[in-house]
Amino acid sequence: MNRKTFIKTSLSLMGASIVPIPWIQEEYSVSILLGKGNPKLHSPEIQLFNTAGNAFKRMQAAAKKDGILLEIVSAYRSFERQKSIWNRKFKFNQEEGLSPEQNINKIIEYSTLPGTSRHHWGTDVDLIDGSKIREGDVLLTEKFHGKGPYVVMRKWMEKNAATYGFIRPYTDKKTRKGFYYEPWHYSYAPIAIPMLKSYMDLDLKLLLSTSDLEGSIHLSTSFLTRYREENILGIAKELKTF
Numbered sequence: 001m002n003r004k005t006f007i008k009t010s011l012s013l014m015g016a017s018i019v020p021i022p023w024i025q026e027e028y029s030v031s032i033l034l035g036k037g038n039p040k041l042h043s044p045e046i047q048l049f050n051t052a053g054n055a056f057k058r059m060q061a062a063a064k065k066d067g068i069l070l071e072i073v074s075a076y077r078s079f080e081r082q083k084s085i086w087n088r089k090f091k092f093n094q095e096e097g098l099s100p101e102q103n104i105n106k107i108i109e110y111s112t113l114p115g116t117s118r119h120h121w122g123t124d125v126d127l128i129d130g131s132k133i134r135e136g137d138v139l140l141t142e143k144f145h146g147k148g149p150y151v152v153m154r155k156w157m158e159k160n161a162a163t164y165g166f167i168r169p170y171t172d173k174k175t176r177k178g179f180y181y182e183p184w185h186y187s188y189a190p191i192a193i194p195m196l197k198s199y200m201d202l203d204l205k206l207l208l209s210t211s212d213l214e215g216s217i218h219l220s221t222s223f224l225t226r227y228r229e230e231n232i233l234g235i236a237k238e239l240k241t242f
């Protein structure tokens with residue numbers, strides 16, 4: 001595999017520290033980009049590409065010193081897994097009486113179309129503070145704000161994650177379109193940036209039309225064009241520096 005490392009120019013994050021993000025540029029196959037490959041992951045506990053997993057471990061060790069237990073709720077997710085989530089939600093919403101268009105728009109508030117999830121890439125994680133008592137759904141915005149259990153972790157990540165290469169794609173910026181704010185979701189930028197660059201060259205319509213998805217006949221060209229611009233590219237600008 002042709003491996004090159006590019007040192008990108010400095011990166012400013014929320015007006016805080018300036019962090020250089022080195023890209024790890026490899027050739028990413030279509031199957032890897034769509035979650036249909038069989039990527040070699042760091043470990044059963046850390047389901048990320050090895051380099052991302054190692055960076056995560058360093059970040060986890062630093063957080064631990066500050067009394068925070070970074071716990072992965074979700075990392076790598078295959079196309080098949082995302083498809084089962086999609087199809088389950090689609091059928092549920094259909095039974096609730098939603099039209100196909102309403103249904104798709106509701107699902108994409110939080111969930112991606114299979115084949116378009118950043119979780120396919122082995123670079124993205126959903127995190128909580130494992131030192132807190134776990135009750136019910138954990139990935140809820142209110143648990144990361146106000147008096148929520150994960151406020152300390154969120155603030156620690158906002159201050160420190162970029163040092164380890166982790167950046168939050170789904171920010172709370174009002175001008176950002178696409179998926180809702182996700183304070184728990186982080187991307188390992190050195191791999192996720194060049195992966196996104198490769199990803200943008202793919203023909204989504206062609207790939208999705210052969211993927212056996214509920215409602216796929218309703219995915220029009222105009223819908224997918226908007227989805228590409230607002231959802232796939234509706235991320236922090238630091239993650240699309242190409």
Ligand SMILES: [Zn+2]
Pocket residue numbers: 074119124125126182185
């Ligand atoms: Zn996520």
